[in-house]
Amino acid sequence: MYALIDCNNFYVSCERVFQPHLQDKAGVVLSNNDGCAIARSQEAKDLGIKMGHPYFQLKDTHPHVWVRSSNYALYQDMMYRVTSIIRNYFPDQEIYSIDECFCDLRGFTVIDPLSLAAELRSEILNCTGIPVCIGVARTKTLAKIANRIAKKKYKDVGVFVLQSQEQEAKALEATEIGDVWGIGGRHAARLRAMGIDNAGKFARLPPDWVLKNMTIVGLRMWRELNGESCIPMEYVRKAKKGIGTSRSFGKPESRLAVLLEALATYVSLASAKLRSQNSVCGRVYVYARTSDFVGEAERFACGFEVRLITPTANTGELIKVAGWILKKTFRDGYRYQKVGVLLSDIRPDTEVQQSLFDRSVKRRVRMASAFRAMDSINARNGRDTVRVAASGNEGKWTMKQDFRSKRYTTKLSEIITVKAI
DNA sequence: TCTGGGGTCCTAGGACCC
DNA sequence: TCTGGGGTCCTAGGACCC
Numbered sequence: 001m002y003a004l005i006d007c008n009n010f011y012v013s014c015e016r017v018f019q020p021h022l023q024d025k026a027g028v029v030l031s032n033n034d035g036c037a038i039a040r041s042q043e044a045k046d047l048g049i050k051m052g053h054p055y056f057q058l059k060d061t062h063p064h065v066w067v068r069s070s071n072y073a074l075y076q077d078m079m080y081r082v083t084s085i086i087r088n089y090f091p092d093q094e095i096y097s098i099d100e101c102f103c104d105l106r107g108f109t110v111i112d113p114l115s116l117a118a119e120l121r122s123e124i125l126n127c128t129g130i131p132v133c134i135g136v137a138r139t140k141t142l143a144k145i146a147n148r149i150a151k152k153k154y155k156d157v158g159v160f161v162l163q164s165q166e167q168e169a170k171a172l173e174a175t176e177i178g179d180v181w182g183i184g185g186r187h188a189a190r191l192r193a194m195g196i197d198n199a200g201k202f203a204r205l206p207p208d209w210v211l212k213n214m215t216i217v218g219l220r221m222w223r224e225l226n227g228e229s230c231i232p233m234e235y236v237r238k239a240k241k242g243i244g245t246s247r248s249f250g251k252p253e254s255r256l257a258v259l260l261e262a263l264a265t266y267v268s269l270a271s272a273k274l275r276s277q278n279s280v281c282g283r284v285y286v287y288a289r290t291s292d293f294v295g296e297a298e299r300f301a302c303g304f305e306v307r308l309i310t311p312t313a314n315t316g317e318l319i320k321v322a323g324w325i326l327k328k329t330f331r332d333g334y335r336y337q338k339v340g341v342l343l344s345d346i347r348p349d350t351e352v353q354q355s356l357f358d359r360s361v362k363r364r365v366r367m368a369s370a371f372r373a374m375d376s377i378n379a380r381n382g383r384d385t386v387r388v389a390a391s392g393n394e395g396k397w398t399m400k401q402d403f404r405s406k407r408y409t410t411k412l413s414e415i416i417t418v419k420a421i
Numbered sequence: 422t423c424t425g426g427g428g429t430c431c432t433a434g435g436a437c438c439c
Numbered sequence: 440t441c442t443g444g445g446g447t448c449c450t451a452g453g454a455c456c457c
Binding site: 030031032033034035036038052053054055056057059070215216217240241242243244245246247248251252291292293338340399400 | 422423424425426427428429430431432
């Protein structure tokens with residue numbers, strides 16, 4: 001059996017832990033740049049606020065709903081607390097996303113998974129203040145379904161176990177096709193048009209059809225729904241194959257010099273991530289674009305990719321290349337909404353093929369140790385303690401974050417204050 | 422005025438190799 | 440009449456996840 005532990009309205013729940021007055025009141029957490037709602041309290045959902053609902057509309061239509069900007073430092077750390085507790089119960093965990101964790105129950109002689117899951121759930125709530133739901137079933141995909149049922153149908157208990165095949169069959173019949181893990185909008189629409197509107201009907205389709213029309217990925221899902229486990233647990237986080245960094249500007253920006261500063265900042269971030277997994281990249285893609293929501297004539301997107309002669313993780317080199325691309329591709333006269341960089345062709349830094357024509361090898365080695373030193377200073381003293389000058393001074397282009405709560409758990413100066421009366 | 426950011430995997434088709 | 444067989448690598452596009 002597999003368990004899926006999923007935090008309820010996670011970002012909203014994190015905000016409520018340290019701001020208890022937000023409890024029981026409709027509220028949302030906004031995306032970066034305070035763009036749109038990406039987490040909603042149950043009360044907000046009940047008001048009909050949708051995922052991705054733009055904030056500039058919400059503030060007029062729902063002025064009484066509380067809002068917070070995304071505070072990822074807080075959410076990441078809260079999830080760390082949650083997974084630490086889970087680990088005491090089930091040591092084999094796969095942290096699937098910022099708010100979900102799979103556990104492998106095979107090898108456990110769990111007599112009563114339901115009461116064990118219930119115990120874990122209340123332990124997490126007591127220790128962290130985060131409510132979770134737990135679904136248990138024979139495969140990961142079925143555990144996802146069990147979790148959904150726990151959330152929708154057994155909210156008070158928060159736990160649901162698919163024990164028997166009869167229960168599985170009933171659960172599949174009750175699961176809308178679009179709610180199956182791995183079926184997105186495209187496939188859902190297509191299947192619905194064929195009359196396949198729930199997971200049970202999908203699981204009874206001939207496997208040949210599924211393979212032909214939905215690739216091996218679809219077939220894997222089909223098998224999982226039929227009780228055959230074929231999505232393995234991933235205990236160690238794999239090295240990333242691509243690292244992308246981009247942000248929307250607080251307001252549209254037309255000046256190349258400002259775009260270059262923003263880009264240098266994103267390249268610094270991305271290359272630090274690259275070094276943290278001991279990798280180098282062989283390709284750099286840079287792009288800039290205007291908003292999707294402006295008229296045809298003002299809309300513009302540009303960018304291209306270059307292949308590096310020698311793969312690198314050196315911030316300075318990468319900024320130089322990225323800046324060169326942006327200057328080449330940039331066109332005057334547009335109001336840009338964002339720039340971004342994508343590092344790809346990623347490989348271990350121990351497997352770098354040197355170029356015969358590269359005369360700066362020694363300098364490279366020196367720079368590599370300089371950036372290692374920078375990373376460790378920033379790790380010890382906080383992000384951006386040392387940064388590259390090309391990033392410029394903040395303020396000109398940074399994203400909107402008008403409603404961010406404090407970093408209660410990761411920054412000493414923002415720790416919660418308790419007053420004794 | 423105003424609409425996020427970060428990833429993964431699969432397939433088909435083209436170019437190339439012997 | 441009739442033109443092989445076995446590969447690799449790369450790219451773009453599609454679909455999906457949170």
